[in-house]
Amino acid sequence: MPTSSESISTIVAGGIQNPFPLYNELRELNNGIHWAGALGGGWLYTRYEDIRRIYTEHETFSSEYYSDLHDGAYGPAVGEDRRFFDIFVQQFMLTDPPAHTEIRSMLRGAFTRRYLQRWHSVITEVTAATLNKFEPGSDVDVMTELAPVVPIAVIAAMLGVPPGDTERFRCWTDAFVATFNPTIAGAERDQYVATSLELFDYLADLVEYRRVNPADDLITLAGTTPLGNGSPMTVTRAVAQLALLLAAGNETTANLIGNGVTLLIENPCAQRELRGNPALLAAGIEEMLRLDPPFHLLVRKVVKPTTVGGQPLRPGELCWQLIASANQDPRVFTDPYSFRLDRRNNPHLAFINGIHFCIGAPLARMEGQIVFKHLLERYTHILAGAEPAVRKTQAIISRGWRTRPVSLAEAK
Numbered sequence: 001m002p003t004s005s006e007s008i009s010t011i012v013a014g015g016i017q018n019p020f021p022l023y024n025e026l027r028e029l030n031n032g033i034h035w036a037g038a039l040g041g042g043w044l045y046t047r048y049e050d051i052r053r054i055y056t057e058h059e060t061f062s063s064e065y066y067s068d069l070h071d072g073a074y075g076p077a078v079g080e081d082r083r084f085f086d087i088f089v090q091q092f093m094l095t096d097p098p099a100h101t102e103i104r105s106m107l108r109g110a111f112t113r114r115y116l117q118r119w120h121s122v123i124t125e126v127t128a129a130t131l132n133k134f135e136p137g138s139d140v141d142v143m144t145e146l147a148p149v150v151p152i153a154v155i156a157a158m159l160g161v162p163p164g165d166t167e168r169f170r171c172w173t174d175a176f177v178a179t180f181n182p183t184i185a186g187a188e189r190d191q192y193v194a195t196s197l198e199l200f201d202y203l204a205d206l207v208e209y210r211r212v213n214p215a216d217d218l219i220t221l222a223g224t225t226p227l228g229n230g231s232p233m234t235v236t237r238a239v240a241q242l243a244l245l246l247a248a249g250n251e252t253t254a255n256l257i258g259n260g261v262t263l264l265i266e267n268p269c270a271q272r273e274l275r276g277n278p279a280l281l282a283a284g285i286e287e288m289l290r291l292d293p294p295f296h297l298l299v300r301k302v303v304k305p306t307t308v309g310g311q312p313l314r315p316g317e318l319c320w321q322l323i324a325s326a327n328q329d330p331r332v333f334t335d336p337y338s339f340r341l342d343r344r345n346n347p348h349l350a351f352i353n354g355i356h357f358c359i360g361a362p363l364a365r366m367e368g369q370i371v372f373k374h375l376l377e378r379y380t381h382i383l384a385g386a387e388p389a390v391r392k393t394q395a396i397i398s399r400g401w402r403t404r405p406v407s408l409a410e411a412k
Contacts, residue, residue, distance in 0.1 A: 004034040012038040012183055017391050019296075019399070023325040032325075033311045039396075040182055042299070042318025043311060048329035048349070050309040051321040054300055055354040058096065061300035061319060063356060066094050068301055068318060084193045087200050088179065090240035093248075093356065103233075103241060104359060106225050110158070110218060113362045119154060123370045126153045131374055134408055139385050142404040147257040148250060150371055154363075155249030159242060160210065160217025165202075172199035173247045180397050196243070203239045203246075218245060249360055253367045255294035255400035256285075260372060262404060263288055265384050267339040274341070275376040285368045286346045287339050289327075293350035294364075296324040296399040323349050324399070381409035 007022045016022070023046065026034060032047035045051050054061045066089050088094075092103035109115060130149050134140050148170055156166045175195035178184055184192065207223040211232075214220045222238040232238070264271040274284050298321050302313045313319065327348045328336040334343075351358035358364070375382065385405025392402045 004029050005037060008034060008036055008044060009038040012396055020324070020328070023322060024328070026322070027325045027329060031309055031311075033309050036318075036320050039320060040318075042320055043313065044320040044322060045309065046322045046325040047309065048326040048332040051323065051326045051349060052353060053308060054319055054321060055349070055352050055356065057306075058355050060302065060304045060306050062096050062303045063094055063100070063300060064089075064096055065299055065301035065318060068316070080197060081190075081193060084179075084197055084200075087236050087240050087243075088196075090237045091244040092241060093244055097355070098228075100355065102227055104355075106227065107218075107221070107241065107245075107359060110221060111359050111362055113366075116362055116366055119158065119363075120366065120370070122157055123150065123154055123367055124374075126150050127371050127374050131378055136379065136408065136410045138408050140406055140408060141385070142261050142406055143254070143258050143401050144403070146371075147254040147261075147400075147404070150257070151250045151253035151364075151367055154367065155246055158218050158249075159206075159246060160215055160219045161206070168202075169199075169246060169250070171195060172202075173250045175199075176243055176247045177251050177398055183396060199243055199246075200236075200239050203242045204235050207235050207238045207242070218242065245360070248358070249363065251398055251400070252294045252358070252360060253364045255398060256288060256364055256368045257371055258401040258404045259292035259294070260285070260288035260368065261375075261382060261406060262389065262401065263291060263339055264372075264382055265406065268381075270339045270341055271376070271382060274372070275380075278373060278376070280341045281369050281373060281376075282365075283341050283343065283346075284372070285365055286348065287341065287343060288368070289350035290333070290346055290348035291327065291337075291339060292399075293323050293327060293348070294400065295350075295397055297322055297397045298352065321349075323352070379408040379410070381407075383407040383409060 004026055007026055010016055011019050011022055026032070026044070027046040032045065032050065034044045036042050036044040045054065092100050127150055130146055140146065152169050153166055156169060172195060175192040176199060178192045179196055206219050210220040210223050214224055219242060222233060222241050224232050226232055270284065274280055300319050300321070302317045302319060303315050305315060306313050327350065330336045332347070351361040383406060385407050387403070387405045389404045390402045392398070392400055
């Protein structure tokens with residue numbers, strides 16, 4: 001058995017298609033807590049209760065970690081790098097109260113289940129139009145032809161982006177998500193920053209436009225809503241929130257679809273049961289989120305002395321949370337490695353918990369249920385394609401699929 005440092009290094013280095021056996025080993029070694037030298041330092045937590053506690057105690061574990069995480073490896077310097085950093089760190093996901101509370105409260109109304117019902121027909125129409133392209137018996141790469149198509153179209157419509165610009169967002173959001181990865185540096189990182197700045201500039205122009213020409217969309221909401229001081233956010237602060245909503249709105253659901261399709265292929269009995277009983281689909285989506293969450297790894301910064309899982313923590317240290325491990329912790333989940341549609345208690349951490357619970361979780365769940373409902377209705381079998389699926393192995397935070405070829409058998 002490899003040591004914990006070797007296992008972490010293997011995961012971080014990339015190239016490993018199935019990290020879950022290593023996650024399971026890490027969870028049972030050293031009380032589930034490991035020094036994460038391969039991630040630049042800090043403590044890696046792998047057990048459910050420890051991770052849940054970290055998310056709950058936001059006064060001890062700060063979300064304002066980005067400058068610490070990237071200092072040295074690819075910290076801000078001058079010019080465009082500094083401009084990127086100054087916008088990036090204003091995302092409400094990377095802030096603590098009161099700044100976090102103020103922005104989240106302003107955005108929250110657009111992501112309630114009730115409000116999102118207005119987008120149900122849009123999601124359905126985009127899903128149907130996409131699946132209409134796939135004849136029964138087709139071989140399809142889910143990660144290029146389906147998984148990103150629906151969420152990009154929907155979040156772009158919610159933002160108020162001109163329809164003709166939607167395709168540009170795939171490249172932009174991929175680059176933006178990559179900038180969260182602490183293992184990417186040098187010329188590769190510089191290119192992701194440059195591409196992300198294109199997105200920032202594009203959104204800034206739209207914010208300025210909506211301030212003069214308001215509409216019923218998220219760009220207008222972020223750009224014009226007065227905050228506690230009586231004034232709206234600055235343009236750059238609004239851009240940071242919109243970029244986050246765009247990227248998270250795409251990445252979360254695209255990974256849910258890709259990971260979920262994989263789980264249905266690996267669990268044909270569950271696939272048949274869901275096809276025969278659509279009422280189980282909500283439970284199926286939760287199992288997909290538990291077994292292979294859209295984001296595997298997150299981080300917080302310690303700001304008060306504390307002890308978690310027996311490990312003393314000092315202010316300034318980073319704490320990494322391996323969500324994908326916590327979601328299969330046998331201390332919490334019965335039969336944790338199985339896809340169970342009868343799982344009555346499923347408190348997974350795919351959307352974390354506490355004050356930073358994913359604001360877009362209701363949207364991701366709605367999109368997932370609609371996409372899988374239509375997939376299962378149209379095709380009698382979803383099978384592995386002729387070519388092997390390939391993980392995004394160097395995306396240690398967002399561990400979706402780079403390719404997910406499938407064969408869509410005869411329509412019902």
